[in-house]
Amino acid sequence: MLIRNEYKPYMAKKEEKKQIVVENNKRLGWLLLAISGAFAVLVGYSFVVQANHHDELSKFSDNRVVRSIREPALRGTITDRNGTILAVSRYLKVATFNPKAIYAPKRVGDPINWNVISNEQFEKMAELLKLPEQEIRQKLKDRSSQYVQFKTELSLEEADALKALKIPTLRFEERTERTYPTAHLFSHIVGFANSKGVGLEGLERVENERLKGEDGQQVVLRDRHQNIVELIDSPENTIAKSGETLVLSVDSNIQQLARTQLAETLKHFNAKAGGAVVLDAQTGEILAMSSLPDYDANFYQAYPEDSLRNFAVGVTMEPGSVMKPFVVAKALDDGKVGRNTWFKTTPYKVGNKTIRDTHKSDALTTEGILQKSSNVGTSYIAAMYPNEELHEHFSAIGFGKKTQSGVSGEQSLPIKPAERWTKLDRAVISYGYSISANLLQLAQAYTIFTTDGKLMPATIYKQKRHTEGTQILKPETARQMREMMISITQKGGTGQAGAVVGYDVAAKTGTARKVSDTGGYEGKYRASFVGFAPAKNPRLIVAITIDEPSGNGYYGGTVAGPAFSKIMGGSLKILGVKPTYLTAEQQINLPTSADINMKPEPIEEQ
Structure with missing residues (x-):
């Protein structure tokens, strides 16, 4: 069959296209082959480099580490x-x-340049x-x-x-x-x-x-x-x-005042150690807490271990007569006694021990028992109660357990179980023996007098809101105790050295013999003074204890009273608390009505 001539060019072009595709496929194959060869060479070279230069590569990896x-x-x-x-x-x-x-x-090859850093x-x-x-x-x-x-x-x-x-x-x-x-x-x-x-x-x-x-x-x-x-x-x-x-709740100015007065007292009485606590009488906030000996916290390693102990919380002691107000307050609160109830206060025996007073008298009222610090009178009041009731009262005030104030190193001893108390235990506990407390516990306990009968928990942190205390006494009992305790710092009281000019001060002195290491009491003492002011509307509580005073006396009023007066008076001024009365000198210097054409206004109680 003959193919027409007009179709021959078409068939020629088709043959040419096939030939071009074949050529392109050959070129692509050669290209792929070349790439594969190059890749194989690179892989082989990497193995050679890895084998021959392993140390150098390891060092290079070490040069850049994340x-x-x-x-x-x-x-x-x-x-x-x-x-x-x-x-x-x-x-x-x-x-x-x-x-x-x-x-x-x-x-490489250059000399070391020792002049990189100039003189x-x-x-x-x-x-x-x-x-x-x-x-x-x-x-x-x-x-x-x-x-x-x-x-x-x-x-x-x-x-x-x-x-x-x-x-x-x-x-x-x-x-x-x-x-x-x-x-x-x-x-x-x-x-x-x-x-x-x-x-x-x-x-x-x-x-x-x-x-x-x-x-x-x-x-x-x-x-x-x-x-x-x-x-x-x-x-x-x-x-x-x-x-x-x-x-913190502390005030640096009050703290400095407390430390200065504490140091002067220890030096004057050649004492072993001591502590001072200042509380806000209404909130329980710790405004100052100083203990000596102390240490510089920046160089703490240079001080002996004893210096690290916070005496105000780290030492428990038989507090002595500063415990007496708690027994009297309970009897007043329960209506068992009144402010002017009379008690015979001549010495008497309990078992083999004679209970007697330092300041002897035949009889004292309830207020007189506080003012003269009568062991006999306080023990008679304690005898009105069964052991369990007194034990419960002391526990409610905070004795026998830590304050939870946030201060570290606090020590506390439990109160002896009531069923183990003898008649002698009950008598001596009433005036601060056979029971232990640290100084902060004592200061905290006194808040039941400075508030309307509530125990305010002591705290080292500044409070953002008012804390509700625990009701211990009736409000009227707390007010009556404040009035009665003023007599202790007035004429005839054991705490006259703690009085503060311009302010009514309510307080209690305490002198306790120390127990020796072998048992029994040795001829060493702790002198204490705890009180508050202004007495009728308290702003501050100050508690002081001096350990082993010697040479110039050992009674609480004599040893701790002057330091109490200076710390309390200075702290009230720092806080801007107005005086509660005018001294005779101040009254003489008052301007007359003619000078100001008006009568002078009375001093208001803060």
């Missing part, structure tokens, strides 16, 4: 009620260098690091070392000054420093934390979790010399969070 560095958190600040800083942390920087890299030649730079470094210049030179020129750390802790300002010198390889490691600006003043309350930021004593230990904060972290790239090459943006990066700020 690490996380700790960003330390600042511990929370501790302040007094007015914002005065008692404990604070700040950042410090420690300088580190890589001596081997400082002087390394820029190119002037060395001189300024020595000044900032507070180290001998020769020591710095020696360490930085030791090319066998790749890491040198200078122990000097630099402030941020000092670190910036060192950085400005542009010393090669300089980097900083960050630390935190805890400081106590008031040194000795609040050491027993605040305590201290160690160099690792762990609280070891005081509130630093008790509130460690609240104070320590949360460390942050930063992901970085380090070179083989551990120098930070780059900060890496990573989801693992976290910002350090400072610890919580603690606001």
